[in-house]
Amino acid sequence: MLLYRAYAKLILKVLNRQTRAMINPIENLNKLFDSRIRLGIMSALMVNADVSFNDLKELLTITDGNLASHLKALEENGIIKVQKGFIGRKTNTTYLATKTGEKAFRAHIEALEKMIRSTK
Amino acid sequence: MTGQQQSLDDLQHIKKMMERSSRFISLSGLSGIAAGTCALIGAIVAYPYVYGHKDIFVDAAAGNELVRTGHFSVILYTWLFWIAAFTFAAAVISAFIFTYIRSKKQHIPLWGTTARRLMINVAIPLIVGGLFLIKLIQANDIGLIAPACLIFYGLALVNASKYSLNELRYLGYGQLILAVINLKFMGYGFYFWAIGFGVLHIVYGAVMWTRYEKE
Numbered sequence: 395m396l397l398y399r400a401y402a403k404l405i406l407k408v409l410n411r412q413t414r415a416m417i418n419p420i421e422n423l424n425k426l427f428d429s430r431i432r433l434g435i436m437s438a439l440m441v442n443a444d445v446s447f448n449d450l451k452e453l454l455t456i457t458d459g460n461l462a463s464h465l466k467a468l469e470e471n472g473i474i475k476v477q478k479g480f481i482g483r484k485t486n487t488t489y490l491a492t493k494t495g496e497k498a499f500r501a502h503i504e505a506l507e508k509m510i511r512s513t514k
Numbered sequence: 515m516t517g518q519q520q521s522l523d524d525l526q527h528i529k530k531m532m533e534r535s536s537r538f539i540s541l542s543g544l545s546g547i548a549a550g551t552c553a554l555i556g557a558i559v560a561y562p563y564v565y566g567h568k569d570i571f572v573d574a575a576a577g578n579e580l581v582r583t584g585h586f587s588v589i590l591y592t593w594l595f596w597i598a599a600f601t602f603a604a605a606v607i608s609a610f611i612f613t614y615i616r617s618k619k620q621h622i623p624l625w626g627t628t629a630r631r632l633m634i635n636v637a638i639p640l641i642v643g644g645l646f647l648i649k650l651i652q653a654n655d656i657g658l659i660a661p662a663c664l665i666f667y668g669l670a671l672v673n674a675s676k677y678s679l680n681e682l683r684y685l686g687y688g689q690l691i692l693a694v695i696n697l698k699f700m701g702y703g704f705y706f707w708a709i710g711f712g713v714l715h716i717v718y719g720a721v722m723w724t725r726y727e728k729e
Contacts, residue, residue: 433528433531434527437528438532438534441532441535441536442535442536445627449535449626452623452626455621503525503528506524507521509517509521510518510522
């Protein structure tokens with residue numbers, strides 16, 4: 395009985411979210427990903443286990459300071475994690491997406507897709 | 515609508531960034547055409563030594579002496595070895611040049627994480643294949659050399675497709691199919707080799723070039 399109720403609740407929750415998204419897809423667009431650079435960072439972290447600071451810099455062709463500020467914003471919101479390691483004696487800072495971050499970015503992509511479909 | 519256009523642009527940007535960060539995408543179709551052409555020229559030069567009656571030894575006296583003693587270094591005294599080595603070097607260098615030009619056009623650095631990943635994964639089947647080929651030559655199993663080349667190279671390409679352009683997979687399948695057919699027609703390895711390394715490369719390169727690079 396308890397299991398059944400939990401199941402029903404879950405279905406309601408999913409349905410509720412879907413109708414809401416249908417009415418207003420923009421609602422699901424995440425403000426955190428409202429920049430080309432952050433989209434780029436997240437795209438790279440979604441398809442790689444981890445990406446180093448330098449590789450991100452090359453990929454996005456931006457300055458250290460600019461990249462660092464975007465990374466900081468994403469980190470503070472729990473979207474990405476920082477890993478400090480060493481290659482030989484050199485420090486090697488890599489970044490990876492958190493579970494929350496992956497989920498949020500997927501939702502963002504879905505919202506973008508819905509935007510395209512809904513206005514067609 | 516601008517909102518729609520914006521979303522579409524964002525999605526395309528995401529796709530591009532995912533590809534750029536995980537795959538080596540600068541590989542040029544012209545590299546395929548160049549490498550295939552080198553292979554065909556190499557095959558034409560080598561033909562009279564394989565099926566014709568040209569003496570295969572650069573230095574006949576030294577060659578025959580080594581054959582008598584059965585030493586493996588005899589291979590260094592054959593024309594075929596040097597033709598093969600030269601063909602390989604020419605193919606790699608010409609392929610490199612066109613890919614270098616394309617990476618410059620795309621503003622992607624040639625050497626990076628994606629290039630390294632691709633190199634390692636291509637090298638694994640090729641190095642093992644090379645060792646296997648040396649053993650085949652030592653065992654005098656000449657008929658198996660061409661199909662073995664095609665098999666290891668085909669597997670390397672299928673593996674490479676995960677770290678570079680997806681279409682490399684089909685070039686790999688082509689080499690593997692040729693190798694299997696070759697096993698049914700032993701003695702014609704030379705022709706299968708020329709089709710695989712020459713014709714297939716050129717066809718693949720031409721298709722890729724018209725699809726992605728032609729302006």
